Amino acid sequence: MFINRFSFTLLLALCLVVQSPRVLSQQESVNDSNGAASSNESVQQAQDDWGDEWGDSWEDSTVERNPLTLSGFAEIAVGNRFYNDPAINASKTLRDARIQVRADYALSASTVRFRGDLYYDGVKRGWKSQLRELAWQGSLSDLGKWGERFDLKVGQQVLTWGTGDYLFLNDLFPKDFQSFFAGRDDEYLKAPSASIKLSGYFDAFNADVVVTPSFEPDIGITGEVFSFFSPQRNDNIAPAFVVADDNTPNNEEIAVRLYGSVGQAEVALYGYKGYTKQPLSLDDTGRPRYSRMNAYGASVLMPLGAGIANAEYAYYDSVEDGNGANPLIMNTQSRYLLGYSQELYTNVTGGMQWYTEVIHDYDALISHSPFPAFEQERYRHWVTTRITYMALRQTLTVNAFLFYSPTDSDGYLKANVTYSPGDTWQLRSGINIFKGDNPNTFWGQFEDASNAYVALRYFY
Amino acid sequence: MRLTLKNGVLKRVSVSFLISLLSTAALAQAHIDAPVNDENSVNSIVLNAEKAAYYAGNDGKSLARMMIVDSQGRKQMRQFTILRKDVVDDEGIDTGDQRMLVFFSRPTEVQNTVFRVEKHTDLNTDDDRWLYLPALDLVKRIAAGDKRTSFVGSHFFYEDVSGRAIAEDSFTLIETTDTHYRLNAVPKKPESVEFTRYVVDIDKATFLPTQIDFYKHDNNYRRVEAVKVDTIQGYPTVVRSKVSDLETGGYTLMEFRNISYDVGLPDSIFSERSLRVPPQDYMD
Numbered sequence: 001m002f003i004n005r006f007s008f009t010l011l012l013a014l015c016l017v018v019q020s021p022r023v024l025s026q027q028e029s030v031n032d033s034n035g036a037a038s039s040n041e042s043v044q045q046a047q048d049d050w051g052d053e054w055g056d057s058w059e060d061s062t063v064e065r066n067p068l069t070l071s072g073f074a075e076i077a078v079g080n081r082f083y084n085d086p087a088i089n090a091s092k093t094l095r096d097a098r099i100q101v102r103a104d105y106a107l108s109a110s111t112v113r114f115r116g117d118l119y120y121d122g123v124k125r126g127w128k129s130q131l132r133e134l135a136w137q138g139s140l141s142d143l144g145k146w147g148e149r150f151d152l153k154v155g156q157q158v159l160t161w162g163t164g165d166y167l168f169l170n171d172l173f174p175k176d177f178q179s180f181f182a183g184r185d186d187e188y189l190k191a192p193s194a195s196i197k198l199s200g201y202f203d204a205f206n207a208d209v210v211v212t213p214s215f216e217p218d219i220g221i222t223g224e225v226f227s228f229f230s231p232q233r234n235d236n237i238a239p240a241f242v243v244a245d246d247n248t249p250n251n252e253e254i255a256v257r258l259y260g261s262v263g264q265a266e267v268a269l270y271g272y273k274g275y276t277k278q279p280l281s282l283d284d285t286g287r288p289r290y291s292r293m294n295a296y297g298a299s300v301l302m303p304l305g306a307g308i309a310n311a312e313y314a315y316y317d318s319v320e321d322g323n324g325a326n327p328l329i330m331n332t333q334s335r336y337l338l339g340y341s342q343e344l345y346t347n348v349t350g351g352m353q354w355y356t357e358v359i360h361d362y363d364a365l366i367s368h369s370p371f372p373a374f375e376q377e378r379y380r381h382w383v384t385t386r387i388t389y390m391a392l393r394q395t396l397t398v399n400a401f402l403f404y405s406p407t408d409s410d411g412y413l414k415a416n417v418t419y420s421p422g423d424t425w426q427l428r429s430g431i432n433i434f435k436g437d438n439p440n441t442f443w444g445q446f447e448d449a450s451n452a453y454v455a456l457r458y459f460y
Numbered sequence: 461m462r463l464t465l466k467n468g469v470l471k472r473v474s475v476s477f478l479i480s481l482l483s484t485a486a487l488a489q490a491h492i493d494a495p496v497n498d499e500n501s502v503n504s505i506v507l508n509a510e511k512a513a514y515y516a517g518n519d520g521k522s523l524a525r526m527m528i529v530d531s532q533g534r535k536q537m538r539q540f541t542i543l544r545k546d547v548v549d550d551e552g553i554d555t556g557d558q559r560m561l562v563f564f565s566r567p568t569e570v571q572n573t574v575f576r577v578e579k580h581t582d583l584n585t586d587d588d589r590w591l592y593l594p595a596l597d598l599v600k601r602i603a604a605g606d607k608r609t610s611f612v613g614s615h616f617f618y619e620d621v622s623g624r625a626i627a628e629d630s631f632t633l634i635e636t637t638d639t640h641y642r643l644n645a646v647p648k649k650p651e652s653v654e655f656t657r658y659v660v661d662i663d664k665a666t667f668l669p670t671q672i673d674f675y676k677h678d679n680n681y682r683r684v685e686a687v688k689v690d691t692i693q694g695y696p697t698v699v700r701s702k703v704s705d706l707e708t709g710g711y712t713l714m715e716f717r718n719i720s721y722d723v724g725l726p727d728s729i730f731s732e733r734s735l736r737v738p739p740q741d742y743m744d
Contacts, residue, residue: 423567459568
């Protein structure tokens with residue numbers, strides 16, 4: 001029944017794709033001051049009078065004329081799961097009616113940026129808002145000659161670094177896995193944080209220091225939309241899960257990156273002082289909490305053959321569990337990543353990554369764990385592949401990304417099609433399919449979360 | 461058309477004029493006084509261009525916009541600011557390498573997206589390319605790709621923008637008119653491109669290519685033309701150009717505005733820093 005409903009939705013999406021050119025061409029012709037009906041006429045007019053052909057003027061749209069630029073989009077997104085999830089018993093995985101407003105205000109030598117989302121979440125049945133950016137950004141040149149080497153960005157912002165594709169080792173900025181699994185646009189995989197970012201640019205290297213005064217955790221899988229495995233119950237559960245305030249630190253996080261180029265290679269060193277981004281540890285009464293974590297790492301990214309190769313390492317030091325014997329606290333880990341991407345054929349790009357998590361003090365973990373059978377393997381390997389195909393002058397993009405773990409025998413296929421025939425409308429449709437041999441593994445636990453979605457976006 | 465020299469050896473001449481502003485249209489400087497002595501010789505055309513290259517502007521900036529019209533008449537717009545600087549060696553000689561930043565302001569979907577290129581004239585070294593995606597604060601290094609694919613969704617190819625190395629084609633002079641040289645170009649590696657040959661008209665006065673017709677055997681399926689040339693700071697510059705897909709009727713118009721040369725762009729702005737914090741001082 002769910003599958004049937006879904007086939008219908010996909011069929012509908014397909015019809016939209018096929019039908020939309022005509023609909024959209026009508027839309028576009030509104031902006032055409034000449035009302036050009038056929039392309040031949042347009043060509044003729046293009047040669048006759050460029051000014052008319054453009055329709056609108058430069059002045060309206062050039063940034064330097066008007067310090068304030070306003071834009072954004074409205075979006076409707078609908079997604080359903082393929083199978084029934086007994087822990088949740090609702091088929092909806094995505095029901096967004098969303099509007100995003102972007103406003104940039106240019107000051108004489110700096111910018112104030114705003115990006116905010118307001119949406120009705122039909123799965124959680126309520127209005128939600130997310131302030132994705134409200135930040136001042138500028139250089140410190142007013143403070144003297146030395147200040148020319150520094151940029152400062154203060155306020156709510158989205159931050160990203162590191163070399164992985166959908167894999168984050170040294171990037172410990174907040175992420176939103178719920179949006180990622182539900183098929184929201186990739187933009188929403190990165191959650192914002194209220195941070196201060198100081199960037200310094202020097203001859204030999206550059207440096208970023210990011211201070212987030214109050215710890216900002218990931219938006220994880222909470223049970224409102226997707227269920228997850230509980231070792232205590234030996235089954236999936238879906239509590240409207242909130243980490244208690246007294247288990248959520250409000251101390252600062254500090255992230256540092258030193259980076260530079262060596263020839264065509266880009267190298268970087270990373271450091272982090274803060275907490276596990278997900279509530280992987282437990283307090284004495286068994287409630288989830290965030291425990292102290294420091295991280296150190298390095299990466300290199302460089303052209304290799306016809307493509308780009310990257311390697312990254314991160315050491316997650318679980319400060320509160322130095323010897324790994326505390327079953328309530330996450331163990332120290334090492335994480336390794338090797339990646340390569342290149343164009344395979346014209347308009348087709350392929351990428352591949354090998355990712356390994358190594359749990360330190362593994363024997364201590366197993367001997368103290370109340371659920372040794374459900375503990376992660378000492379070595380967890382993931383292989384990922386990505387294929388991207390662009391067609392119709394890049395108005396159609398097909399993306400397929402597969403996570404596969406040979407050690408956990410599970411995987412996650414994330415595939416989507418994006419069609420943007422004009423500057424205003426965009427249709428996006430895709431699937432998120434989780435599969436695993438065991439119900440307790442990282443991807444395996446989300447089998448019943450497998451879903452498909454369709455989203456229609458209007459840019460203004 | 462663009463030409464650069466390294467150690468006196470011709471390394472690369474590209475017949476791309478699309479962003480001729482960016483790629484030293486200055487070679488077409490009007491006061492080239494050396495006449496083409498042997499009008500039947502492609503080499504002499506190239507040598508004159510070589511001479512002119514020494515007078516090239518070292519950098520340039522411009523606003524640009526494109527209108528992409530598909531075969532059904534549907535339109536898309538792109539608007540962006542381009543900064544470009546030539547790379548010189550220790551002795552101040554133009555190496556032919558270039559640095560480029562493209563800041564998109566329209567449409568909304570790509571607003572604040574920045575494209576950065578380090579172009580290498582060495583045929584064995586791929587260009588370095590980066591894309592900055594503001595929504596994710598992500599700097600993405602892009603693998604070198606087929607250069608004959610759409611540039612940001614337009615009918616222009618990446619190669620039309622960055623320039624095609626003349627070393628990749630064999631040229632013969634077809635005819636000389638009062639105003640133009642007409643050259644036929646045949647790719648040395650035909651398997652690497654979609655065309656079998658192209659015919660390029662080069663203005664005798666400015667050395668700017670004014671029209672390029674691409675052929676698949678006898679079928680002229682693609683045309684790139686200079687629609688309007690203005691002289692800016694003494695440099696004849698293509699300010700309007702057009703590429704047409706003659707098979708489908710789709711085309712893209714491109715227009716430059718607020719062009720200036722020899723702005724004195726510092727090397728330091730061609731870096732990751734400018735992706736996140738565009739150098740506003742140089743973008744007006």
